[in-house]
Amino acid sequence: MSASAPPCRGRKPLEQAQIDARRAQVLEAAADCFRRSGFHSASMAAISKAAGMSTGHIYHYFENKEAIIAALVERDSDELNDVLNSFRAQSDFLQAMIDGVDEGLARANRQDRAALKMEILAEAARNPKIASMLRDADRRALDGFCSSLRAAYAARGADDACDLEAKVVLVGALFNGLIGRTVFSPTRDCPALAKTMRRAIAAILSDDDGAATAAVPR
Amino acid sequence: MSASAPPCRGRKPLEQAQIDARRAQVLEAAADCFRRSGFHSASMAAISKAAGMSTGHIYHYFENKEAIIAALVERDSDELNDVLNSFRAQSDFLQAMIDGVDEGLARANRQDRAALKMEILAEAARNPKIASMLRDADRRALDGFCSSLRAAYAARGADDACDLEAKVVLVGALFNGLIGRTVFSPTRDCPALAKTMRRAIAAILSDDDGAATAAVPR
């Protein structure tokens, strides 16, 4: 009400920054609700309450509930790109991936993130639009990792590594599989896990695909 | 479908076998609906229609919707045990795990199974009862794999392998991570993936935790 007092700038439409802030505010609230109740059991009333605004007003920022879900999925998908970029910023991309294990595990182990991730995957299984978003984000991340990896192998003088995409997919799967566990059984901090994980990643990324590797260990 | 009960309205007290068949019939229908729409968007009306019986009648076999979900989760949780047993039936447990990769990938890649799995994990994130069921099943499977693995290592004359549980968890994560991908991007049949997967599993299960392994692949 009195909040609409003009800053001398008249009754101009809220600047884009304002709008973005509001959207972020809703998104944050929605993420909380969705984590707790899932996409479909979280009511718009609950979201609006958590966001500190009226139900009706949310519809100024999002066309409907599905749009909120989509925006959240988008936001979540961006995160992997951040990780990619942080690896790229380091001198040795390969080593960065292995060194990133500890932080990766810590992320995988956060209940709230895990819950939302599972919610998103479940939604993707039934909502083609969401599936498509995930597919695109996945494509981008895969390409990014592959190109950086290719460069890393080259710098190391290795042959152009074969089956790069399969490698990246598997490293990703390792983390995502752990995220899945988190929802029912958060892993306590575990050095053994990190160590074994590093070894697994190293094995996946290594390029010597000698026949022996498929044999039983020792 | 596979229901051996004729669709006629039998009235003599159903024998247990009959009852079980009916329950399975409902479960099958429910799984279908849940895959398509998720636990909470699939209506009892849809399930009953798919099961070929009236809404009301479903409640003769399941106390409520949640009970159907729980039964499905139970059924799904049993599957890993079947895998464990099939490995145990083979002469070399370690090799069996590695040889099982192809079949495992095939399983992981089935859309319908993946969708239901994600639905279950998402539900676990918000429903403590479901989480607890998963936790129990996970515990049982983990214990089973660990004890068989321990025996396998001993037979091979290896030291008592350290961090066994971490190893098993990671191998599981690898598959579950791939299942997660399946919902948005089913992997076409891919020999490279299988090969890399075998190498990864071998590396995880191998017991030489030399410091070198944590280093970047040559």
Next chain:
Amino acid sequence: MSASAPPCRGRKPLEQAQIDARRAQVLEAAADCFRRSGFHSASMAAISKAAGMSTGHIYHYFENKEAIIAALVERDSDELNDVLNSFRAQSDFLQAMIDGVDEGLARANRQDRAALKMEILAEAARNPKIASMLRDADRRALDGFCSSLRAAYAARGADDACDLEAKVVLVGALFNGLIGRTVFSPTRDCPALAKTMRRAIAAILSDDDGAATAAVPR
């Protein structure tokens, strides 16, 4: 079907006595259920369980749920007649009514009877058929009491008492009002109540309607 088997006493239709016994069995069970849950919240399933027979079978003895209710109302309505007859069996009808206070209070104070009575009255308010049954029973009881009272007054040499029906109605109201209390607040055994009650009934039944009686006591 086979019920039409001819005599020889073999598969004869159940004797009337049998049928009556079954009906009574159902009625007893239904009364219990109705007391606990009311006419409309008590399910046929609950009644059949309490009666120790299948739901379907109840419909051999009663056309439908309403018929059970009606039969119960009928049964309940007969009770007042029993009281009337017990009074008539005594030498002094008037005195019998006053002496009956203690037993009457005891009856009025039984939770189960009170609950059913209120259920019946509530039902009568919405179900004309039940209302009509109550009206008829009430008419019969009223007439019975009035005629016995008239005889009693005559024997006592009193004038033909005026407003007999009003008197009887009021005595009845006294008891029924107490029954109403019982559902929320069963009166502990209370000599004061009985004493006051006797005085009230005596006053009601006494015929000297001197102007003074309408005045304030003392």
Next chain:
Amino acid sequence: MSASAPPCRGRKPLEQAQIDARRAQVLEAAADCFRRSGFHSASMAAISKAAGMSTGHIYHYFENKEAIIAALVERDSDELNDVLNSFRAQSDFLQAMIDGVDEGLARANRQDRAALKMEILAEAARNPKIASMLRDADRRALDGFCSSLRAAYAARGADDACDLEAKVVLVGALFNGLIGRTVFSPTRDCPALAKTMRRAIAAILSDDDGAATAAVPR
């Protein structure tokens, strides 16, 4: 009906008065439905239709159906207090009670009130929450009448009347018993009843508990 709120869809935050009016509107509609069909057979759809609003909207004003019932019971319970207060406003409390007979009979004889009252008593028999509400209201009314009566007796120079509560209970029972009759047989206006009623009440409230009173009327 008496709702002062125009049927237009106002959207500014309703003031308390508005809210109260809406609640009253729902209550009025519900009372009508309950009288006709009873608490459990009256559907929320019927109530909302009678109240002129959508089913969903009723839940803005009442948490659920039981809350509506409870509110109605509360409202009904308040009425006896009004009667008490009107008696207290008169110069002679005892006389007021006796003079109040005509109005009391008129009240007792209204079909709609009687139906609702029986519904409430029946509900109390199975719903402890309602029973408790009735118990509390009864307690308050009893205490109120007793204290006023005690004062009246004292003013009159009578001994402290004994068994006051029993007296009040019986006077109440007299009226409530008549209300019970009303549902199946509304008493036509009847001077004889009123006269006898006054005599009964006078007898109940009078304090001379001579042994003679328990004897048969001359």
Next chain:
DNA sequence: GATGAATGAGTTTTCATTCAT
């Protein structure tokens, strides 16, 4: 006579969405 599986309409309640203010 006796059973209880089966039906499907009906119940209460929730919720995304709209829109007058």
Next chain:
DNA sequence: TATGAATGAAAACTCATTCAT
């Protein structure tokens, strides 16, 4: 911009009743 009252179409679940056996 912001509100929240209002809608009405589901949803899960219950239940009287039927009827093949």
